[in-house]
Amino acid sequence: MTEPIRKCLEQWHRYAAAENGPDLPMLEDIIHDDCVFYSPVVFRPQVGGPVTRLYLTAAASSLAGDEEQKFTYTKEIASGHHAMLEFETTIDGKHVNGVDILTCDDDGKIVEFRVMVRPLQAVNAIHQSMMAMLESLKS
Numbered sequence: 001m002t003e004p005i006r007k008c009l010e011q012w013h014r015y016a017a018a019e020n021g022p023d024l025p026m027l028e029d030i031i032h033d034d035c036v037f038y039s040p041v042v043f044r045p046q047v048g049g050p051v052t053r054l055y056l057t058a059a060a061s062s063l064a065g066d067e068e069q070k071f072t073y074t075k076e077i078a079s080g081h082h083a084m085l086e087f088e089t090t091i092d093g094k095h096v097n098g099v100d101i102l103t104c105d106d107d108g109k110i111v112e113f114r115v116m117v118r119p120l121q122a123v124n125a126i127h128q129s130m131m132a133m134l135e136s137l138k139s
Contacts, residue, residue, distance in 0.1 A: 007108030
């Protein structure tokens, strides 16, 4: 039997590699309606599929990278219902290193999504970019 996280990661990598930007219907298939999202720039967990999809859509645009370094997953650890994906990108000339920590249910839908980022300059750059992106998505 295939581990649920394998199905989840296959779908997630397809979403992350989409060249035309965030694919909302694909996110609908990946993110559970009760998903909890932990952002590196927001104090409280964000609860629910709709808000998780909103944050992930904003992140896809904010973290896309620039000429120096496009968003790239560099390492992956996965087992059972859990995965950690290390990534690198550049925002406004600042190197960003972080991890996405995913937990999925038995059907391979993401029920928890955590993002950790370093260094502090990267966190600040992401905060500014994400806030601007979230404002534009809300209007």
